[in-house]
Amino acid sequence: MKMKRKFVEKPWGQEVLPDIFGDRSNKKIGEIWFEAPKGITPQLMAKYLFTSEKLSIQVHPNDRQARRIGLPHGKEECWYILDAKPGAVLGLGLKEKVSATKLKTAAILGEIEQLIDWKPVKKGDFYYVPAGTVHAIGADVSVVEIQQNVDVTFRIYDYGRPRELHLDEAMAIAKLSPYDMKFSQEVPVGQSVCLSAGAPFGLFQIVGADEEILAKTASKEWQVIPLEGSVTVRGKLIEAGECGICARLSDIDLSENKKSLVACTMA
Template sequence: MKLKRKFVEKPWGQEVLPDIFDGSSGKKIGEIWFEAPKGITSQLMTKYLFTSEKLSIQVHPNDRQARRIGFPHGKEECWYIVDAEPGAVLGLGLKKTVSATKLKTAAILGEIEQLVDWKPAKAGDFYYVPAGTIHAVGAGVSLVEIQRNVDITYRLYDYGRPRELHLEEALAVAKLSPYDMKNWDEIPADRSAALSLGSPFRLFQIVGTDDDVLSQTASKEWQVITLEGAVTVRGKSIKAGECGICPRLSDIDLSTNIKSLIACTMS
């Protein structure tokens, strides 16, 4: 099944998108969501992000913290960097461990950017972002984000934009320490690779028909994000810029694939 694309305007979005999304739209598109039709509940949410400004500095709770306030689970996500302008950065974790009081004060005074560890962004980078990680995406970045499908985000800082902040909630769930670089990888452009193996979902880069990394994975939900070429999912052609969903690995035909991302749940 092919998922429906939803173009979402954001103040930090880009007016010119890649050709696979029809190029210039005249609107600031920040996200493209892939939505399942009514009656189908997806455990994963897949989207593209395009930034012309920095996103808010934010954090998500883990399973225990989320269930305490009525959500089914917490929120983990990962970023596959498709493109990045020179000098583009990603905020992941803090430069050093700080106290909650220092982080709160920095957020209130607008100085939290100085505490965040801003890492250079480049095409082919992969970052798994565990729950509790303070994070942000800088300007000039295009990425694919795969996340657990739950709407729970706490903003620490938003550069003066008129949106709600969630300082106390964020401080209660944030890890006040540096990002663990074991969650980063530099993905080879020319071969298949398994990613995010320790998370509640898995992500794979598949080049051509080389799908050996998928063979031992069992899941009831698979999502296919075609980057180049086309992948057939349950008889539907999923072209570059599109996303398909199916319940079985055997539903995926990679015979015309050039490069794609395949995500699956682990529960």
């Protein structure tokens, strides 16, 4: 079935979006969410992000840590970079190992940006962000983000914006070390490829009608985000910039697909 798009205005959003999203001039759209019909609670959330400023420096808990505070599971996510202006960066992990006390003090003093590893980013990059990773998305980046569907973010630093910080909670779960680059890759332009295949979710770039890479994956939830062309999910046409959801791989028709992201839950 087709999920409903929700355009979310953010002060750090962009006024000009790709043509597939229509004319949204005079509005700074930061996020595009996909909402399931009433009665369905997806395990995954897919969204588009468009930034004109740096997003907050933050961290998410893993499953065990989230359950301690009454949540069903933690939050891991990944970023598929659609576009990035020259000089754009992502904050992923720390430049070097530090203590929780040093990280917290730097956040309080407004010096934490100097500890973050700001990595240059370009179109076609992919980064998986394990729970506990201190991270931030920089300005002038367009991203498809896939994440576990739970609302839990511990904000460490927000550049003086008037939003709540969660320093003690963040220090208790943050990995106080550099990001492991084994979780990143440059995505081949014209090739179907597995981007993530471990729990809690899998993500695949599918070019054309190439389903072979998906065939060995067992899942009870599939989400399809066409980037070029269109797909059909349970008889509903899903075009570029939209998202479809279904319970079986056989419900997805890729015959008109040019390039899509396919996400699924993993045991």
